[in-house]
């Protein structure tokens with residue numbers, strides 16, 4: 063690593079204000095140029111992460127920002143802590159999503175995918191990917207992520223594509239893969255199969271139509287059948303009732319003549335029929351309903367597909383079945399929703415419609431385009447999943463994989479226990495084409511011309527699966543072989559991501575060094591899509607889990623807790639935020655709010671607040687630098703100074719630093735990112751800046767040169783430790799300050815993370831400091847309450863047990879520095895004066911004699927005037943609240959605000975009256 067060689071110049075003094083824009087770009091380029099994101103060549107331990115690959119079509123949103131900030135915190139921390147760290151970045155080819163984007167562009171140019179043809183289309187997508195596809199990776203760089211860009215991967219890279227073919231063939235050889243005609247979820251717009259989890263279900267209003275189904279011989283009154291999808295009755299192949307249903311037992315076995323089509327179908331009995339639904343008699347449509355499909359298999363019923371791939375009535379299919387009648391022409395080419403209207407109108411006209419009821423139902427939609435899903439019969443490829451799911455559950459059960467927070471394990475188990483075979487084929491062009499071929503002569507009858515100009519294959523076609531195109535047909539020796547036109551589900555390749563990115567199926571050095579990966583950081587929404595698949599695939603192909611820990615983070619919502627969405631207009635753009643407040647402030651906000659298992663409600667105010675924190679750190683660093691002057695603090699490290707040589711504040715701050723290091727390490731190791739951020743915030747702002755820096759002024763400005771030198775050294779060391787502690791969350795500002803501390807310095811990235819220093823823990827000093835801080839705060843409060851001018855020095859009287867008195871006497875210089883106390887009188891307990899404001903800290907009584915600092919008569923006049931003003935305000939607000947017109951017209955939150963005001967004024971009045979009473983008491987005590 064050449065951090066020093068490619069050193070870029072940094073001014074040796076910090077500028078007045080932190081300007082993130084110049085600094086962020088400079089350091090990111092430096093880190094990449096110096097190879098600092100690449101894993102170290104040696105190291106006892108390793109830490110590896112594969113990025114959840116964003117879609118090439120994606121652009122950075124809050125979810126990515128949170129996800130990648132957390133990963134970067136872990137990687138930077140582990141790297142500084144001595145591990146060889148590899149963070150693999152990359153993107154997913156995102157089959158349907160990408161194909162949709164490019165198809166839209168083609169449509170704008172007046173052409174289409176079908177017009178281009180497969181080869182040209184794929185070329186166009188690659189071109190698009192080259193030009194626009196990696197936008198999101200550039201956006202990630204703005205976030206400061208320390209990914210090893212030399213390891214960047216794409217799911218359709220040559221290497222990863224080879225891994226996909228290898229996995230497919232292996233599953234085939236192990237008989238875990240099959241091709242079959244099944245009812246699958248079909249998107250009629252995308253014209254492809256979708257997995258169950260790619261279908262989004264939502265409750266909606268629908269209707270329940272009650273339809274008369276007459277018996278063929280009219281020997282009994284017509285059955286009433288209820289359905290939410292009347293148009294599918296064109297594909298009915300039976301009516302079913304429950305075998306124990308007394309209403310129908312005597313009718314089972316009779317034939318029914320379907321309205322409209324006139325098709326004759328049997329009345330069957332099946333225990334799966336829900337007697338409570340409608341009338342308990344169900345139309346059975348195996349071609350368009352998943353439950354009916356299964357019943358159809360049990361009863362060997364006709365599977366009639368009434369629609370084509372576009373969900374329009376396929377009249378030819380009826381003719382091909384030998385059906386006839388004028389109805390076929392009436393329905394030809396009708397869209398499924400038009401067909402529904404037509405069916406209902408026809409039923410009504412011919413007196414087949416008994417009644418229509420409103421009905422709640424769940425509608426499945428395509429997760430990419432929101433089109434209503436059609437269950438559709440097509441030949442597809444499936445992975446037999448049970449044999450893969452079993453070991454994947456076991457790995458979580460026995461703790462080889464830890465899901466954090468643990469509650470998600472239950473969701474994982476629930477889903478895995480009910481998992482169905484995975485449909486992995488997709489009828490699109492962009493993706494990994496399935497490595498299976500068909501012989502043109504053996505399968506001559508099984509090729510069908512497809513709508514997009516290509517071909518599809520019937521369920522009877524016999525695939526020849528291989529790692530590459532076979533030379534010839536193993537059956538007939540024919541050379542004319544055509545590849546399966548389908549591509550694989552995108553999640554098939556991303557399921558291999560943790561090892562395909564490391565070189566599998568090669569037995570690469572990266573696999574040896576970095577597999578299993580250490581941690582996966584992800585959102586819960588892809589726990590099943592992706593995480594479960596990686597676990598199954600990792601165990602299957604590597605014989606080892608793909609990662610040890612799965613950390614599942616929450617969602618970033620808006621201030622009100624609503625999901626961010628374009629339609630609601632409440633989206634906060636991370637790039638805008640970073641440019642406005644600085645990346646460090648933004649990252650710190652995300653970390654500070656990332657409480658385990660709790661969604662983040664992001665308000666811009668919070669980010670502005672943490673920008674103040676960055677500025678606070680900057681100003682503290684400027685203070686330290688100014689005091690270091692030419693002596694930049696190099697020399698005897700104060701850590702080597704004996705504790706006895708150090709002042710109380712020094713011993714205290716060292717002890718607090720040690721505690722902070724311990725707590726911060728524990729928090730980040732346990733993925734408690736919010737604790738990690740808040741522990742550091744607390745220490746830096748409220749201990750180092752608020753107290754220690756103030757107290758150090760005593761030594762720095764004092765006459766004792768040795769003390770001053772020690773203090774400078776300690777300030778320098780503290781600042782450096784703080785920068786190191788903060789670096790994983792705030793990489794840019796910490797590097798900038800770090801670089802100004804010494805000339806020609808290596809990056810803060812290659813420094814050691816602060817180590818635990820148990821010897822620095824000093825409980826006695828912390829206790830003493832707490833006491834001293836308590837006294838300072840008490841005196842400050844007394845001053846404020848007594849309206850004492852801020853700069854004015856005061857005298858106090860302290861009554862305390864002997865030990866405390868001796869201690870406070872020693873700390874008198876600090877009391878002067880921090881509370882403007884000049885001269886304190888030390889007395890025994892109970893010997894306090896009258897006519898003074900008092901406070902108690904522990905066993906110590908503090909008296910601030912008021913007469914010394916204020917003229918009691920003037921104070922009485924001031925308080926009385928103030929009381930008058932507040933009383934007027936109260937009258938005004940009460941009048942408003944008593945006004946019926948105002949109450950009726952004003953918004954509830956406005957009324958609420960007035961009520962708040964009223965109660966605040968009343969509180970103020972109470973305080974003022976108390977002060978007046980105290981004054982009276984003091985004056986009485988004096989006279």
Ligand SMILES: [Zn+2]
Pocket residue numbers: 249250251252253428429430431432433
């Ligand atoms: Zn779709």
Ligand SMILES: [Zn+2]
Pocket residue numbers: 501502503504505535536537538539540
């Ligand atoms: Zn053949």
